[in-house]
Amino acid sequence: MASEHIEHKLALLPDEPGSYQMKDINGKIIYVGKAKNLKNRVRSYFKAEHDGKTAELVRNIADFDFIVTNSDKEAFLLEITLIQKWQPYYNIRLKRGTGYPYIKITNERNPELVLVSDLKKDGAYYFGPYPNVYAAQETLHFLQKVYPLRRCNGFQGRPCLYYHMGQCLGPCWHEVPEEEYTKQIKKIKSFLNGNTASVTKKLDQMMTKAAENLEFERAAEIRDQLKFIDATVEKQKIISNDNTPRDVFNFYMDKGWLSVQVFFMRQARLMKREKRLFSIVGTAEEEMSSFILQFYNRKNVKMPNEILVPAGIDTDVLEDVLHVPVRTPQRGEKKNLMELAGKNAQISLEEKFRLLELGEMKTTGAMKEITDALGLPEGHKIEAFDHSHIQGTDLVSAMVVFVDGQPNKNLYRKFKLKTVDHADEAASTQEVIRRRYTRLLKEHATMPDLILMDGGEIQLNAAKDVLENELGLDVPVAAMVKNEHHKTADLLKQEGDEHLHLDPKSQGFFLLQRIQDEVHRFAISFHRQVHSKNSLASRLDGIHGVGPKTRQKLLTKFGSIKKIANASLEELHAVGISESTAKLIKVSLEASLKAEEQKK
Incomplete structure (x- = not known):
């Protein structure tokens, strides 16, 4: 039963699109939603029976606010902005970054090949993201050896060490023609796009030859390199005849839980799969739309050429916001991929329920x-x-x-x-x-x-x-x-x-x-934390010229006796300490640390 305060506010809700924010007794925002009609949607929380997480949310609502928007698209964007700002407990929330690196060919006169964590609109070529960070690093090192670009910092009048090792084209000592870079970049792009057959064949031959010459360590190095290439570039067998970079989203819902699967299709391969499980408040379709928009509103996410979603998702609004075609496949290969993602989502959720059942005696039991x-x-x-x-x-x-x-x-x-x-x-x-x-x-x-x-x-x-x-x-x-x-x-x-x-x-x-x-x-x-701070404070108090304010400055800036003792006189002076007091601090603390070492 809604309180009198909430009943009065419900009566004033407009028949307009917008975002609403549910608050608890302390005024903290605990849920953010969007609606095509604020009046109907917000009233539904208090005028209908609910179960699961929705019932728990309603029990904790003490007040609500709303913001009217001009369109569904604006309501959608406002909802995501508020979710990321307030991180409400009852919303699906995604971290801003993926945590996976990219291999980048920089956009400059003398380009280089580097591993980065951020995607920028700088005209560079980006490949990835790669879930196996170590394999990505090793593949980068392999490319730098086989298809060298620039490894030095630029012209220095003499060849760098990498040039002598055959891993740099030599802008350190002469002008490298742009055509030479273009030729190398074309080979790197082809390799990272999955055309690895010629390189892996050559590596296989080198490994066999090394083994025949009893160079077993060299053979093992080449074997490991083949594994790294497989982990970053080949990854999966070809499961599509279409090379279009696309992401496939599907879900399965049961008992108030939403299981989401995302397939990353690149070079006709399933390069990566993400799975998420959420206990949700809204409908599966609404929560999926929110999830997808948050998914692409993070750092380090490279947009595909196409996004596939299941039926029931508002593709027009997503397409308008993301500026990428968003489609629901009806037949053929794309439909099969969608069904495969849905099947995996169901398996993941059923597995969670089985584990919950097995673990119940260890928790609630x-x-x-x-x-x-x-x-x-x-x-x-x-x-x-x-x-x-x-x-x-x-x-x-x-x-x-x-x-x-x-x-x-x-x-x-x-x-x-x-x-x-x-x-x-x-x-x-x-x-x-x-x-x-x-x-x-x-x-x-x-x-x-x-x-x-x-x-x-x-x-x-x-x-x-x-x-x-x-x-x-x-x-x-x-x-x-x-x-x-x-x-x-x-x-x-x-x-x-x-x-x-x-x-x-x-x-x-x-x-x-x-x-x-x-x-x-x-x-x-x-x-231990309190005792350590008090011990540090007491040592500083014993130094002539160090009062409470100076002690607090040192504690805030350096945090430990060792760091204060190792600080230079300039660093201590920068905190606002006179030169004579700074010298006295260093001498006193260094002596104290030396005495402790001798005791040990």
Whole structure:
């Protein structure tokens, strides 16, 4: 049931195209969508029954905004812009780069062959992207040896080393005719476009000859080179009679999950395949359109000559935005490719469902074992706490979060203790529990289903005291109790109760150990970080002329004693430190580091 505030806003929605932005209780944008008719589309979220991720989205909507556009195309572009700006939780989101390199022939008087990660409109020739980065590097080295262009930095009056090795045409010492570059570039382009037969035949002959002459290392090098060529250029057998560079998109949807397959067809070969799985809110066709536009709105993506999509996708809008023909094949070879991509999408999603089923006992099943042992209703979210210090100094606490048996590191939190200045487990627990759950109350956030303390009765009682007597919260708390081997083995629900034993071979027992190990690791790593910074600060404080402001400048700029000690006087002076103080800092820190080395 929509709130009164939302009902009023729904009544004011226009019958216009545009983009809408759903917000949570904190005003954070959690979903961005587009619509041909804003009034009908936005109302549908609150006036119809939903399940899966859509139902979860609707439960979390506290408000919404919208922007009217002049056309569907503008709504489409605005949606993608807002998704990439706000990264909403319930939208499909793609990283901006592909992470794959290209082989580039530069556009200049003396061109060279290089490996790059960015595509630029600079008139150069680009080949790729190549998923196997190492193979791409080795193929580049092979081309530089067989079809040399420029390897030097230009005219220097004498031949460079690469020229003597036969890997540079020699602009380092004379003018190379443009025709010579053109001839080499033609061979390189032919090779990278898949015409490798003559080269591989020659390499095979060289490998055989090397083996016959007992030059086995040389033969192995040539064998590896053939593998690299296969990985970058040949890659797959020919599966098409059409050399048109095209990308093929298809999907399969089931149980609220969208499985996407992208085939990259180059030189009549399937050069690369990408697969993605998403839990979605909108229809499959809408989400696919959003995915495709985001896919090409990234760095390092070279546009094909043609894009193939399944039926139901708005090809006109995509074509208008991408400026590339977007078609739905009806018959023949292209239709077969589309069906093959769809079949692979179905296989990927069914595989995910099988793995989810197999892993359920290790996640939600393990969580249920813990809640059953404590006599609690089935839950999903555990927050666990631990403290760390050295002889009562640099006191810190840490919290880890497990959802359905899996760690969610985005929800982890660190606490520098403010009210405790000595080793006091009860006081430390009270402070961190008070700070954590006072904040959740202020934010009207959902409380965890279970709180676990790494320790015994002291931590358990302190946590309960704050939750029940100060904050008025009824959140279950238990302590993870260690055995004589300092390993978490049991749970303690109430002071004076017997320890609750979990089956040592059960998934619940393994999950409990994982939680204890993870919160301890997180607390220790945070403590080391704080202690290191405090140690650094104390060393600087002992140097005459270094006050709090100077110390902060040094910490911000260099970050460690060693880096400060190794910095030049000019670098220290650039931070705003006088020459005399800079010299004193270097002498003091160098002596300190030398003394530490001698101790080791």
